[in-house]
Each structure stands twice: as structure tokens, then as C-alpha cells.
Amino acid sequence: MNSADRLLTLLDLFSEARPEWTAEEMMAETGFARPTLYRYLKTLKSAGLIASVHGAGFTLGPRVTELDYLMQRADPVVAAGRDPLKTLAAIHPGTAFLVRWYGRKLLCVASEVSTLAPRSSYPRGRPMPLARGAISRAILAYLPKREQEAIGGENLAEFARAGSGETVEEIRATLRRVRRDGVAVAYGEVTPDVVGIAAPVFDGGPEPVAAVCLTVEETGVDPATLARLETAVKRAAQETSEVLGCGTARQSA
């Protein structure tokens, strides 16, 4: 681990429970010597990634907000999903949102709310679980076997709890069904009393880059309605993929 890596580990200190750190606390936590720590802090501060708050302490800085704003505005996936999400949300009261796949991580990146009292919210930046919920399955179903096995093996307990299978092979069987249907459905796996319906988004490459998800209240979703919503979610995902320059073929591949 080189000097730059060490410097960047300072960013990992900040958490929701502990968003503010003094230099002394950082020294204790990281073991860096005083001048070294201050050199690192100076570098991060001049880059705007951290800011010193009045009094004594450091927090994450404005550059983080700026960069995320930039990312959001320049993200072709967000742009492509905007209209499909709006259309989708208008079909049924609930929340329609877009979740990007980052290799080993799922993050909400955009959402449209069409109910006055949403059960849960899915704002940009909210992490979604990797091993349960409709989104998880909608993405994993389209990953190569090797990755499915790796992720399955590392999260067996969570997959089992969600009812996706007790073994890697069972999990893969569940994922094959999702792939056949082109859509995943989950009942209260992420939020109680909420049904999640998700389908993958492609940008031309072999792996999905995101998923479109619609969450609605579980009460009053009869099989016919569910079927209608599944179709709508698939269509939204497909429209998004097409804007990203992906032929429809990939979707069913």
C-alpha cells in the first residue's frame, strides 16, 4: 500500500454515525504521525474532498457533491432512464427507480415517486442489497456463471433467507428462471409489505449496467395487475437499453 492509498483511506473514516473527525482522532485511528496526517489532510482539503469545520474537525468536502452532480448529469444511463421511469411510475402508485451495477455494488441513481406516502425512498446514492430483492436477481441473472458462483458462494446465508436457494446451484436455478422471464419479483425482501419488480438494462456490452425497479404496496396487487406491472417494467428497461444503443436481442439472450 503506497502513500496515495493511505491518503485515500482517510475518506473511509467518515460514516453516517461519525461524519466529523478531529486530527487527534484520525491519528489514533490510522496511526499516521502528526505531520504526515496534516500533509494528507492538506492535500485532500486543497482537492476539496474534505473541509475543516469551524471549531476543530474535518468533514467530507464540497468537491464530493460537485463530482456527484457532474456524474449524475453526464451519466448516459440516468439520461436514458429518465422518460421510461416517469412513464413507469405513472402506471401504478409507487416508486420507479434506476439502480446502477458497479461490479460488486448496487446503487440507486435516479427515482420517480408516484405515491403520496411512499413506504420507503430510493434516493440517489442509496445502496441496495446484493443478495436479496428483485434488483439483485435481475442483475445477477445476467452475469456470467463464474461471477454468479462467486457472489452466490459469498452470500449463501442471505440468499437462503430470501428464499433464492440454499446452495450455489439452487441459486443459479432461481437466476435462470429470472433470465427466462426477463424480470424478477420480490415480496417484502427489502422493505416489508412492498413488492419489488425489476428488469435489467444493457448498454451493448454483455453484462447489465443497471436495473429498472418498480416498488408498489403489496396489498391490492392481484396476479393480473402484477402481470401488467411486470410487462411495464420490462418495457421500461428495454426502452432504456435501446436509448443506450443496445439492440433488443441482448435482453432475451
Added chain:
Amino acid sequence: MNSADRLLTLLDLFSEARPEWTAEEMMAETGFARPTLYRYLKTLKSAGLIASVHGAGFTLGPRVTELDYLMQRADPVVAAGRDPLKTLAAIHPGTAFLVRWYGRKLLCVASEVSTLAPRSSYPRGRPMPLARGAISRAILAYLPKREQEAIGGENLAEFARAGSGETVEEIRATLRRVRRDGVAVAYGEVTPDVVGIAAPVFDGGPEPVAAVCLTVEETGVDPATLARLETAVKRAAQETSEVLGCGTARQSA
């Protein structure tokens, strides 16, 4: 400039116009040797600040989004301003938003929309101009003389264009009036046909940490309404300050 500083300059390459860079392009732009560049990229990638996209190229990475989410959720200013913003937006159709002051930069951090067809939007991360508009004056009015002079001197042309004064002394006179009133008003300085009304937020320290701003359509805002809105904005800013643990005394100091 040390190695870590150079590494972080890579983040500055990304812009809305150019959100994706190949390694070759980065080498050409920065002058880093190939192995050096790849070492830097590896470091940033393992920190999640950049991601390599399928094909060939790099973009900003998921950690940026995660960190901003964290920042937003842990930000006491955002939390303190939530209810006051909602209340404020309900008073008149328009947009009520909160702008944080970061030393030399103003960034929107939260907003509430109460009109169906907003003239402009003020999403988290949007930068606001430093030298024109109600927000600018609401913040600058409460900075120490030295900083007012520095910022005034560096942006004379922009202040003049906004009608805030042709010289540093004139600008300071404008700011004194804002300070006396406790609120700043601007007619179409940032967005045409929109009136901005802003007041500063304090957290107990001597300098403001943010401003509350309300923007409404210029047409149909008679003097009486304006006076009512000014009072409402001041109250929202004051309420926010009080939640942050600042006595009301500071506001008029």
C-alpha cells in the same frame, strides 16, 4: 506538488462535456508516464473514485455517489433546514432551497419545489454564482471586511453587472444594507423573470454556513407579497439556525 496531489488532479479531468477518458488521453493531457498513470488509476479505482467502463475508458466511480449520499444524510445543515424549507415552499409557488457556503464556493444542497412548472431547478450539487444573486449577497454581507474586499476585488465586473456596485466600497455599501435588512432580494440576476429572496444561516460561529433562498416568478409579486415573502425567508433561515444551536442574536449581529 507531491505525488498525491498529482493523483487527485486526475479527478479534475472529468467534466460534463468530457465525462469519459481513455488512458492515452489522460497521458496526453497530464504528461504522466504510462506506468505512473496506471498506478494512479489503480489507486483511484480501488478507492472507487473512478471506474473503468466496458470498452476502454474511465469515468468517475461509485464511491463519489456513496460519499455524497453519506454527506447529505449526515449534514446537520440539511437536516435543520428540511422542515423550514417545506414550510417556506408552501407559502408561495416556487422553489425553496438551501445553499451551503464553502469558503469560496456556493452549492445547492437541498430543495423543495412547490410549483408544477419551475422556471429553473436547484438540485443538490448545482453551483450558484459567487458575485450575483440574492444568495451571494445574503452570504457575503456577513463575512468579515477582509473577505468581502477580497471577493469583491476579484469579481468587480460581475458585481457591477448585477448592479451591486462599481467599486469595492460600493459593493460593501450594498452588503451593509443587506445586513441591516437581514435579507437579500434579486430580480432575474441568476434566472430571467425569477425573483430570488435569500437569508443567511448560522451554526453558532461568526460566519454563515448556508443561505435559505426562495425563488418565485417575477410576474405577480407585488410589494406587499414581496414583504411577506422576505419575512418568511428570514424566519426559515432563523429557524434553521436555531436548530443548529445558534441563538437568534447572531442573526442581527
Added chain:
DNA sequence: ACGAAAATCCCAAATTGTGAGATTCCGACT
């Protein structure tokens, strides 16, 4: 399986980073 581009490795030279302690700076008090 093959070829091209992308990413990593190797290693000698030397630039840069490190850290203990002293010092300066800045803000908070009276």
C-alpha cells in the same frame, strides 16, 4: 485460436515522503 490494444512488470536512479520535536499561528477567553 489469433491479433491488437490495454494494463502490468522490471529495475536502476533519485526524487520524495517520513516523523520527532520545536515553532508558529489562530482563535477563544478574560
Added chain:
DNA sequence: AGTCGGAATCTCACAATTTGGGATTTTCGT
């Protein structure tokens, strides 16, 4: 306004870490 205390920076000797040209390996796409 003056003084105190903690926060941030400086100094400098030592050496560890970074650098980069070129070769090599890996990873895709076809």
C-alpha cells in the same frame, strides 16, 4: 486589547518510495 491553549505547520536528517523507458503479460474482440 492582551494573553493563553490547542491546532497546524516547519525543520531537517534519513531512507523509503516513487518514477519511467522499455519489455512483457493480460485481456479483449473477431
